Amino acid sequence: MTDHTFQTRLLHNEHKFDPTTGGVSVPVQHASTYHQSFDEPGKYDYSRSGNPTREALETTIAELENGTHGFAFASGMAAISTSFMLLSQGDHVVITEDVYGGTFRMIHDVLHRFGIEHTFVDMTDLNAVATAIQPNTKLLYIETPSNPVLNITDIQAVVKLAKANDCLTFVDNTFMTPALQRPLDLGADLVLHSATKFIAGHSDVVAGLAVTNDQSLGEKLGFLQNSFGSILGPHDCWLVLRGLKTLHCRLEQSQRTAEEVATFLARHPAVEQVYFPGFSTHPGHPTHRYQAEGPGAVLSFQLKDEEAVRTFTQRAEVPVFAVSLGAVESILSYPKAMSHASMPQEEREKRGITDGLLRLSVGLEHPKDLIEDFKQALHSIQTRHLFLDGRVKREIT
Numbered sequence: 593m594t595d596h597t598f599q600t601r602l603l604h605n606e607h608k609f610d611p612t613t614g615g616v617s618v619p620v621q622h623a624s625t626y627h628q629s630f631d632e633p634g635k636y637d638y639s640r641s642g643n644p645t646r647e648a649l650e651t652t653i654a655e656l657e658n659g660t661h662g663f664a665f666a667s668g669m670a671a672i673s674t675s676f677m678l679l680s681q682g683d684h685v686v687i688t689e690d691v692y693g694g695t696f697r698m699i700h701d702v703l704h705r706f707g708i709e710h711t712f713v714d715m716t717d718l719n720a721v722a723t724a725i726q727p728n729t730k731l732l733y734i735e736t737p738s739n740p741v742l743n744i745t746d747i748q749a750v751v752k753l754a755k756a757n758d759c760l761t762f763v764d765n766t767f768m769t770p771a772l773q774r775p776l777d778l779g780a781d782l783v784l785h786s787a788t789k790f791i792a793g794h795s796d797v798v799a800g801l802a803v804t805n806d807q808s809l810g811e812k813l814g815f816l817q818n819s820f821g822s823i824l825g826p827h828d829c830w831l832v833l834r835g836l837k838t839l840h841c842r843l844e845q846s847q848r849t850a851e852e853v854a855t856f857l858a859r860h861p862a863v864e865q866v867y868f869p870g871f872s873t874h875p876g877h878p879t880h881r882y883q884a885e886g887p888g889a890v891l892s893f894q895l896k897d898e899e900a901v902r903t904f905t906q907r908a909e910v911p912v913f914a915v916s917l918g919a920v921e922s923i924l925s926y927p928k929a930m931s932h933a934s935m936p937q938e939e940r941e942k943r944g945i946t947d948g949l950l951r952l953s954v955g956l957e958h959p960k961d962l963i964e965d966f967k968q969a970l971h972s973i974q975t976r977h978l979f980l981d982g983r984v985k986r987e988i989t
């Protein structure tokens with residue numbers, strides 16, 4: 593099966609049909625415990641340690657990431673936090689400064705208490721990464737494209753630095769999914785996902801995944817998954833498996849629309865800047881093109897100020913205004929007040945997360961409807977500014 597394209601392997605994999613009944617959907621096994629014969633314990637004993645529905649998801653994601661060991665967790669953060677438990681007291685992590693907010697919180701506010709130290713760096717700057725590595729550094733942690741301004745990190749270059757310094761490399765691959773980027777093929781040791789986003793794709797399940805192609809790392813992570821116990825329940829595993837089947841066509845469609853929307857926004861006078869790795873003017877474009885098969889379906893853009901953002905989000909009717917991304921419906925979010933609200937303003941602005949920045953995750957709406965909607969919302973900003981300018985002028989004169 594592995595010589596088929598990714599698109600086909602999403603459907604025709606080891607779990608094409610249930611070997612017991614021939615059913616073409618993986619059965620949901622709700623049992624928490626399993627009858628055992630006294631002399632031969634059997635493959636499953638207790639569902640925290642092993643569950644056939646979870647196993648179907650775990651082997652499927654492992655295969656799609658070209659890994660050997662897959663793990664499904666109760667959330668992306670559960671996958672990430674459990675993976676951090678591979679570290680020990682006294683270890684040090686070099687981590688990208690524009691990492692996902694929950695990962696920032698975990699490493700900054702939790703792991704710190706357990707004696708695991710960290711240095712945040714701009715991972716687009718390889719010299720900064722090399723300089724941050726200490727004798728006790730055990731892990732380089734990447735997110736590319738990053739959130740929300742879509743910076744690109746050269747995975748292979750960071751892996752090279754990691755290997756030279758006896759460190760592991762973890763990559764949060766949530767924005768790309770294995771449909772577009774396979775970090776294990778680029779030398780990374782562990783791939784992490786919030787499957788809540790593109791992988792499940794329908795805004796109806798919270799889930800996390802981790803994959804490695806290293807036997808020893810796989811065994812350690814399996815041990816930690818069972819020890820921590822933040823496993824994904826069987827019904828949620830089934831939802832993720834169902835979402836996975838359409839991953840390729842959802843992403844294809846969404847990223848094509850994202851390109852159209854990004855181009856429209858970039859040409860609009862009310863938009864000051866558009867961040868999209870698909871643009872040849874994006875500083876990370878050549879690296880991204882090398883290591884990924886497409887720009888993805890997330891972009892961010894900058895309006896004049898908070899007032900412009902307020903008008904735009906109140907007038908735009910098609911996208912939902914919410915946190916999260918990677919869904920069938922377009923999601924517009926305001927990083928300053930949502931994902932990065934807990935970050936001090938100075939830190940935020942250093943990362944380009946200004947009062948005027950909006951992030952858009954493009955869904956499956958027709959591109960024309962999205963563009964028309966944004967056109968009228970941006971027009972409202974312009975007329976409002978004209979009105980305000982007029983009023984200010986009258987007040988002055």
Ligand SMILES: *Cc1c(COP(=O)(O)O)cnc(C)c1O
Binds near residue numbers: 668670735766786788
């Ligand atoms: C959402 C997200 C997470 C956290 O995943 P949850 O499923 O919400 O716990 C981690 N990394 C990235 C890049 C995300 O977008």
